[in-house]
Amino acid sequence: MHEAIRKYILSYTNEAISDEEYQIIQDAFVPKKIRKRQYLLQEGDVCKHLAFIVHGAMRQYSVDDKGIEHIIHFGIENWWIGDRESFIMLTPSKYNVDAVEDSDVLLLTHEKMQLLSDKIPAFTRTFSVLDQRNFIASQKRIHASISLTAEERYADLAERNPSLLQRFPQNMVASYLGISPETLSRIRKKALSR
Amino acid sequence: MHEAIRKYILSYTNEAISDEEYQIIQDAFVPKKIRKRQYLLQEGDVCKHLAFIVHGAMRQYSVDDKGIEHIIHFGIENWWIGDRESFIMLTPSKYNVDAVEDSDVLLLTHEKMQLLSDKIPAFTRTFSVLDQRNFIASQKRIHASISLTAEERYADLAERNPSLLQRFPQNMVASYLGISPETLSRIRKKALSR
């Protein structure tokens, strides 16, 4: 299981990881199985762990006054999930995180993350690159949301992240795009006839 | 002018900066004046500098096929501006960055940034905190855009960032919120009568 995180870090930095370092990493990450529909984080709790998804599919979402879910983040293999705001600030989260498929994750607490950042340069670099990529991805998503129509946003997602469309049910994709399930259904129908 | 960046870094890390370090920092940042309407970055160019705004107001935006501008980022004193994607990936930018008021900025190239990251721990930490904050801010903006109405998004911005409303003309605020200037005008009128 821990092998996954090793490969992941190696994919971000081309310098080697020593056995000692690998040991530290192995101690820092706690493996956990999360069954479909089980929560990793519930609204109101402080997000104590970031989770590295080894296998499975998860989502981060809020629920509004009307009981409607708004998905702001999907996670599949080799992605991280968790509420960064709550994790860093130690404030109660406004979000829920749960599993959409049975998932295997590696949990990392804030303290362990500090530890890794201090002791393992390759890890520091990995996280800094990750932050940058996240920033860029967020920027793209914001741009899409203020400048594209629902239809264009769907096409954009289909092109950029086709795997998400296969992995998550359509109503969740609609929520992620910020449109109603009915609208997404109609958009897809229209897209087929091309 | 460089004093501003020193104060800025100190506000992010409570450890001191030595005179040598300060010298390195001073060498890394190139001051520049940018007049209102002048470009810092034009679509198609690679973003060679991130700019730290010492004084002034700037914006980052794209222009669509219909010639409509979509503002994805505002910058005022003590904020950074530039297209991170282009800056990091060295790809041509899809965005323009220009000054909304006469501005004083400090320019930082990618190489200088690497240099500072390597040599000055306080700087590394500053940037890592900054990335985290950016990530959190982006997350909030995405959440707002998929779950709130135009009216709620305006109220949200007015509460979170009132200074932007005073600094930037209304049509730009509308663009930033992803709504038409007319709609924003109506929303404000409605908000007044409360």
Place this chain on the structure above:
DNA sequence: CGAAAATTTGACATGACTCAACTGGAGTGG
């Protein structure tokens, strides 16, 4: 197989956009 959930479809409502006209203030040149 049967119940529950997801998706599709239709009819209708509405928030936001577009286009156009009007208003007022800021900047410019004579």
Place this chain on the structure above:
DNA sequence: CCACTCCAGTTGAGTCATGTCAAATTTTCG
């Protein structure tokens, strides 16, 4: 310093994209 222009902002009318609600259909899964 005034007259003129220009641009931002406002307002109104009509349209369109997307949402809402409800019913029908398909899929999933116990």
